[in-house]
Amino acid sequence: xxxxxxxxxxxxxxxxxxxxxxYPINFVMWRVRNIIQILLVLFLWDSLISDPRxxxxxxxxxxxxxxxxxxxxxxxxxxxxxxxDVAGEVARGELSNYLIRxxxxxxxxxxxxxxxxxxxxxxxxxxxxxLFLILRPDFFFQTxxxxxxxxxxxxxxxxxxxxxxxxxxxxVTFWMPEMGWGAHFLLNVVLVEFLSGVLFPLDILPQAxxxxxxxxxxxxxxxxxxxxxxxxxxxxxxxxxxxxxxxWLGALALFLNFIWKKGxxxxxxxxx
Amino acid sequence: xxxxxxxxxxNKAVVVSGLVKNFEVLEKxxxxxDRIKSLLKPxxxxxxxxxxxxxxxxxxxxxxxxxxxxxxxxxTMKILSGLLYPTAxxxxxxGFNPWDRKREFLKxxxxxxxxxNQLWWDLPAIDTLELNRAIYEIPxxxxxxxxxxxxxxxxxxDLLTTPVRKLSLGQRMRFELIAALIHQPEVLFLDEPTIxxxxxxxxxxxxxxxxxxxxxxxxxxxxxxNMSDLVDLTKRVIVIDKGEIVFDxxxxxxxxxxxxxxxxxxxxxxxxxxxxLEKICKIRRYAYxxxxxxxxxxxxAFTAAELLQNFPVADITIEEEGIESIVRxxxxxxxxxx
Ligand SMILES: Nc1ncnc2c1ncn2[C@@H]1O[C@H](COP(=O)(O)OP(=O)(O)OP(=O)(O)O)[C@@H](O)[C@H]1O
Ligand SMILES: [Mg+2]
Numbered sequence: 070x071x072x073x074x075x076x077x078x079x080x081x082x083x084x085x086x087x088x089x090x091x092y093p094i095n096f097v098m099w100r101v102r103n104i105i106q107i108l109l110v111l112f113l114w115d116s117l118i119s120d121p122r123x124x125x126x127x128x129x130x131x132x133x134x135x136x137x138x139x140x141x142x143x144x145x146x147x148x149x150x151x152x153x154d155v156a157g158e159v160a161r162g163e164l165s166n167y168l169i170r171x172x173x174x175x176x177x178x179x180x181x182x183x184x185x186x187x188x189x190x191x192x193x194x195x196x197x198x199x200l201f202l203i204l205r206p207d208f209f210f211q212t213x214x215x216x217x218x219x220x221x222x223x224x225x226x227x228x229x230x231x232x233x234x235x236x237x238x239x240x241v242t243f244w245m246p247e248m249g250w251g252a253h254f255l256l257n258v259v260l261v262e263f264l265s266g267v268l269f270p271l272d273i274l275p276q277a278x279x280x281x282x283x284x285x286x287x288x289x290x291x292x293x294x295x296x297x298x299x300x301x302x303x304x305x306x307x308x309x310x311x312x313x314x315x316x317w318l319g320a321l322a323l324f325l326n327f328i329w330k331k332g333x334x335x336x337x338x339x340x341x
Numbered sequence: 342x343x344x345x346x347x348x349x350x351x352n353k354a355v356v357v358s359g360l361v362k363n364f365e366v367l368e369k370x371x372x373x374x375d376r377i378k379s380l381l382k383p384x385x386x387x388x389x390x391x392x393x394x395x396x397x398x399x400x401x402x403x404x405x406x407x408x409x410x411x412x413x414x415x416x417t418m419k420i421l422s423g424l425l426y427p428t429a430x431x432x433x434x435x436g437f438n439p440w441d442r443k444r445e446f447l448k449x450x451x452x453x454x455x456x457x458n459q460l461w462w463d464l465p466a467i468d469t470l471e472l473n474r475a476i477y478e479i480p481x482x483x484x485x486x487x488x489x490x491x492x493x494x495x496x497x498x499d500l501l502t503t504p505v506r507k508l509s510l511g512q513r514m515r516f517e518l519i520a521a522l523i524h525q526p527e528v529l530f531l532d533e534p535t536i537x538x539x540x541x542x543x544x545x546x547x548x549x550x551x552x553x554x555x556x557x558x559x560x561x562x563x564x565x566x567n568m569s570d571l572v573d574l575t576k577r578v579i580v581i582d583k584g585e586i587v588f589d590x591x592x593x594x595x596x597x598x599x600x601x602x603x604x605x606x607x608x609x610x611x612x613x614x615x616x617x618l619e620k621i622c623k624i625r626r627y628a629y630x631x632x633x634x635x636x637x638x639x640x641x642a643f644t645a646a647e648l649l650q651n652f653p654v655a656d657i658t659i660e661e662e663g664i665e666s667i668v669r670x671x672x673x674x675x676x677x678x679x
Contacts, residue, residue: 080475084461084468091463091504165424166459169452171444172476337364338424 078176082184085151089185100192104200107141111206126273132299135209136270139295142193144267147227147290151185152178156239156249159332162339175325179232186228211298219307223294226314230286233321234261236329243332246339266292272301283310286317353433354528354560355398355421360430362391362416390416392584393430400527401558403550405565405575405592413584414564415454418530421562422452434528448477451526453534458513459520460505466516467501470523477524484523491519494549511542518546522553529553531563535570547573599667603641604660607632611653621647630655635662 090096114137118130128136155178158164167174201208211217238256242249262268264287271279271292282288293310296302302310368384390413398404406414419425420432423439423446432439437446460469474484492498495515505513518534531550535543551574554561565571571578571592578595580588588595605622609630618624618632622644626633636644641659648654 077475077478080472084464084472087468088461088463165419168424168442169422169447169450170473170476171447171478334426336425338419 077172078180081172081177081180085181086184086188089188100196103145104196107138107196107200110137110141111204115206126270128270131207131209134207135299136295138206138208139298140267140291143224143227143291143294145189145193146186146224147231147294148261148265148267150178150228150232150235151182152232152235155236156242156253159239159242159336160246160249160339162337164336165338168333168338175232175236179229182228182232209299211300213300216297216300219311220294220298223289223297223311223314226318227290227294230314230318230321231257231261231290233318233325234286237321237325240325240328240332243335261287261290264288265290266295272296284313286314286321289314289317352399353397354400354402354435355396355562356431356433357397357417357421358395358431359393360391360395360417360420360432361389361393361428362413362420362425363428364388364390390584391420394581394584394586396579396586396589398560398562400560401554402577403554403561403563403575405563405571405578406581407564407566407571407578408581411583412581414581415532417581418452418532418562418564422450422530423447424452448524449526450528450530451521451524452530452532453518453521454532458517460513460516462506463504465502465504466497466508466520469505469516469520470501473520473523479524487523487525488519491522494552495519495545511538514538514542514546518549525557526559527557528560529562531561531565533565533567534563535565535567543567543569550574596667599670600662601638602635602662603638604662605634605636605641605645605648606658606660607634607648607652607654608656609653610655613652618652 111134114134118133120130164174167177200206211220234257235253238252239249241252264271264282264285266288271282271288274282289310293302293314297307297310364387366386366388368386394413394417406417408414416425420427421434421439423442426440435446435449437443439446460466461472470488473479474481479487492501495518497512497515497519500508500512500516505516508516514534514537522529534550535546538546547570550561550563553559563570563574575592577590578588578592579586580595588598604625609632613629613632615624615627618634622634622636624632624634634644645657645659648657
């Protein structure tokens, strides 16, 4: 039973991948754009902080470079999602297509999302190796296998939390079909942009604010994983971080389940 | 009493009783000032799409569900397949409450809506079908057997590996149908399955529905504005009008019920004053020397006599109203029982 279910979502991911590479040229161009973007940012920061001894907000040169590079990577993985258009599917009534089949809509999109991420990860790996061999930038390499393991685990949970965010904000469309995009913009763009550590490392904020923010789910999307990778978290911070993060994962999942059920009751299955 | 009621339900695929569905609509207003007002103080209007309808469909039956635009056909089907939450009333399909959307329930039904598509646009149809095999947990062997059969009947075997976006509308519709049937549902809700197809395409789909109903003894509920769909396929029809069921019975009975008028065809032998002809009957078509008129059944003989007396008539025939024009009137939403 469980195996069959796993197989179901594996097949969803596989089909999604086929769709993604149905236009190979588009896909390649998109990767090229990514590389150019990475190069630009790298060159920019490399020239801004050319002095290797300079320390900025407690970050050394190689750590800043790594942080910036890491943000681009982690962000590309966590703050991007195939399920971006759930609100649209609800408003247009396309959700009906899934509701009438024995498939879980959340896991459906999650499978598609993970498939896409695996594909991109393999490309990033090749691109990164090439970049590194050619440019030899000053990067900080984490050698502690535990930190790397925790880093990957926290990215994984970050992806789940962000997907839950997307689904929860999209649920607004059940009641207000026009509001889906607005809710998404407020929460997932503005708030996340500020408080996930994408714009700046959160530890440059005053301690008091940091304390509050640390109890929100947002820092766990980008900032927390990167701090783990950079080895900047004490054991206490690490444990506390994971406890808070996993608490939010559970709470958001329960909340989504609750609000989704309510939403389906007013769902109008529009469009014919 | 009770026991026999339960027994009866066992042989029913669909049981609907007192089903009501309300939609809440926000009134936006036509003028901009009204729209701004409605933002501040939203006015809600309740649209009652279904006003407590009741009917049941036996296992293996093929029923036509007809009515004018906006009568409530699609709404009913969406409730029966668990997409919409009913406002009130009792609904049971294969013994399940559709709203629960249990996996065992979803695996045994299918809803096909003419223009809704589940096929993956950039991929060949076989990929969507393979995905459905996994989603519906169909064993490989069964899948292959059913697929072979379906592509054979619908004559699309060679197109399985063509990207869907390169298929014509009709070819795509056939694959939509295959994708909806690959799990061999016992109950099939078809909402205008032949919409947008050419005559050949319509015929292929019709033949197919007929065969599917026979072969798998599947229960089929079909809406269509296409008269041939109904005449060819259904024995029983349910007519819905403005959210109420106004007829439920044999198609042939519908016709006798409905046929309130008779058709009189006249060939004139000389000039006719149309004005005075219009005074005694309803003219449907007039192209000298032929006129087609319709009159109330009870007045048919009288009118014919009148015509013979006052007009230069070469030939006259009295006919029953054709099934096509009756069904057309049903589609226009004319009252069934007057
Ligand atoms: N989401 C909705 N919000 C408000 N009113 C709706 C909604 N969906 C349907 N209605 C109304 O309910 C009534 C029934 O609609 P329905 O789609 O069931 O008609 P139908 O019989 O399928 O018509 P058609 O032949 O045009 O497909 C219509 O008056 C329609 O305007
Ligand atoms: Mg309809």
